[in-house]
Amino acid sequence: MAEFKKLKLLDFWVSPYGIRCRLALAEKEVEYDLLEQNLQDKSELLLKSNPVHKKIPVLLHDGKAICESLIIVQYIDEVFPGKSSILPSDPYARSHARFWADFVDKKVAGLALQMWKLGKGEELDETIKDFKEVLRTLETELGENKYFGGDEFGLVDIALVPFTSWFYSFKAFADFSVEKECPGLAKWAKRCEERESVAKVLPDPKKVYELFYARRKKMGIE
Amino acid sequence: MAEFKKLKLLDFWVSPYGIRCRLALAEKEVEYDLLEQNLQDKSELLLKSNPVHKKIPVLLHDGKAICESLIIVQYIDEVFPGKSSILPSDPYARSHARFWADFVDKKVAGLALQMWKLGKGEELDETIKDFKEVLRTLETELGENKYFGGDEFGLVDIALVPFTSWFYSFKAFADFSVEKECPGLAKWAKRCEERESVAKVLPDPKKVYELFYARRKKMGIE
Structure with missing residues (x-):
């Protein structure tokens, strides 16, 4: 399993949007830190990482924040080759x-x-x-x-x-x-x-x- | 100017979504047929091409229908190299x-x-x-x-x-x-x-x- 220690996912366990990102990361067999968030009391990190929507999920990669689940999934697909592609090539x-x-x-x-x-x-x-x-x-x-x-x-x-x-x-x-x-x-x-x-x-x-x-x-x- | 005679855009002149597609096609210097639609009396072609949303714009390329403006713009970017890319490579x-x-x-x-x-x-x-x-x-x-x-x-x-x-x-x-x-x-x-x-x-x-x-x-x- 490839290691990308600088990869963090700000998430909440039941969120279908967060689950999408975790699925994409699992498909690519990429390791990451899961930072479970309290949505009733949002962390400084969440507010700073997604100042526009202030929502999970947020993927932090080498300190850069990627927001919105489908955009995150496409980012994961483009950055980590993994066993197979999430999006087709055609x-x-x-x-x-x-x-x-x-x-x-x-x-x-x-x-x-x-x-x-x-x-x-x-x-x-x-x-x-x-x-x-x-x-x-x-x-x-x-x-x-x-x-x-x-x-x-x-x-x-x-x-x-x-x-x-x-x-x-x-x-x-x-x-x-x-x-x-x-x-x-x-x-x-x-x-x-x-x-x-x-x-x-x-x-x-x-x-x-x-x-x-x-x-x-x-x-x-x- | 490259010619792609099989390219058609189902559109309505004032639609910001349609304009996005026309802009992308103009940026790529691609020729196409503009099929202006009457949204009060939708054509068979529109209903058949976008049966889910029944909305313009629809891009028809070699008979295949592509719907939703931002998806169309990305498709145009991926298919027609043109002078420059609409999306960055990074x-x-x-x-x-x-x-x-x-x-x-x-x-x-x-x-x-x-x-x-x-x-x-x-x-x-x-x-x-x-x-x-x-x-x-x-x-x-x-x-x-x-x-x-x-x-x-x-x-x-x-x-x-x-x-x-x-x-x-x-x-x-x-x-x-x-x-x-x-x-x-x-x-x-x-x-x-x-x-x-x-x-x-x-x-x-x-x-x-x-x-x-x-x-x-x-x-x-x-």
């Missing part, structure tokens, strides 16, 4: 991967957040309807492929797979079963979980559920 | 350019749209306040540089410069003067306008104003 295939990773950012992330933040009611029903449509669009794009990039685990897989550790919470809180609604996507999630990098990085869905449950309790939903 | 500089282009997408675009859609009142005042802050952040990032990428006109310039043809409308509708509030940014806009690609592609601010005025009239603001 420009059209690259643009295709970027399009779907961007789709995950624009469509999945917001709805997934809503899914555990809402109590039963009309707003949740609407969110479930929209979420189902978005996941089915992704399932159609996946088709019969092993991964979104075809045979190779790549950018879109890295963008989306962190949210699979929330599937258990979607079932518990919103009675929404990805397995039932999008079986192809659920199978893809299982395939990803069998991958070493994903198994190593993805948090336990029950721990994610416990965190969300505590937050829902604080919000007065549970 | 991975950190690339991530830095991607970060600020993404900032323009996340922060400028929505507020700029609000700026001409709102009548006088509290909501407009709030928007102006936020917009000023966003533009000042960009002005600080620009610093004393000629362009956002330093001496080279690049991704961030391409992402932001289309909105400069709206400055005249901001003054007319919201009494917001970029020249007064952000003189450094106004000077950068002037420098960009002197560039051949920008002069060729950017629409006349008065024509933009006329379109917005007509829309505001329809919305009952004027």
Whole structure:
């Protein structure tokens, strides 16, 4: 395993955005220091490293800060050759991967957040309807492929797979079963979980559920 | 001038996203067919080429569709060598350019749209306040540089410069003067306008104003 001792990741364990970066680093077999952040009391280092958005994840490489998860993943891909590339080499295939990773950012992330933040009611029903449509669009794009990039685990897989550790919470809180609604996507999630990098990085869905449950309790939903 | 007769751009003249693509193509001195779209009655070609978002711009290259403006610009940069690169070759500089282009997408675009859609009142005042802050952040990032990428006109310039043809409308509708509030940014806009690609592609601010005025009239603001 290559050593890059000057590599640090400012992160928070459950963040799907942080998980993307950890996945990319695991895929490249690169060592780094994980600096877990308290998002309720942001560190000087975080505020200094990402003064614009003040958000994790931030990758520090030789003291230089790289922000925004998909940008970090592309940076990791460009800097560390590793065993394989996260983005394909063909420009059209690259643009295709970027399009779907961007789709995950624009469509999945917001709805997934809503899914555990809402109590039963009309707003949740609407969110479930929209979420189902978005996941089915992704399932159609996946088709019969092993991964979104075809045979190779790549950018879109890295963008989306962190949210699979929330599937258990979607079932518990919103009675929404990805397995039932999008079986192809659920199978893809299982395939990803069998991958070493994903198994190593993805948090336990029950721990994610416990965190969300505590937050829902604080919000007065549970 | 290189000829790529199979290159087509589905676009709408005033779209800042479309302008980005036209700028990138002009920078690379690539010929293409411009297929102006009617967004009130979307063509079969547009719906087929971008079935997910159903939006312009779409670049068609040898029959393959590339969507989302910043992804299109990166594709153009990767496929057509041209005189110079739109993205720098150094991975950190690339991530830095991607970060600020993404900032323009996340922060400028929505507020700029609000700026001409709102009548006088509290909501407009709030928007102006936020917009000023966003533009000042960009002005600080620009610093004393000629362009956002330093001496080279690049991704961030391409992402932001289309909105400069709206400055005249901001003054007319919201009494917001970029020249007064952000003189450094106004000077950068002037420098960009002197560039051949920008002069060729950017629409006349008065024509933009006329379109917005007509829309505001329809919305009952004027």
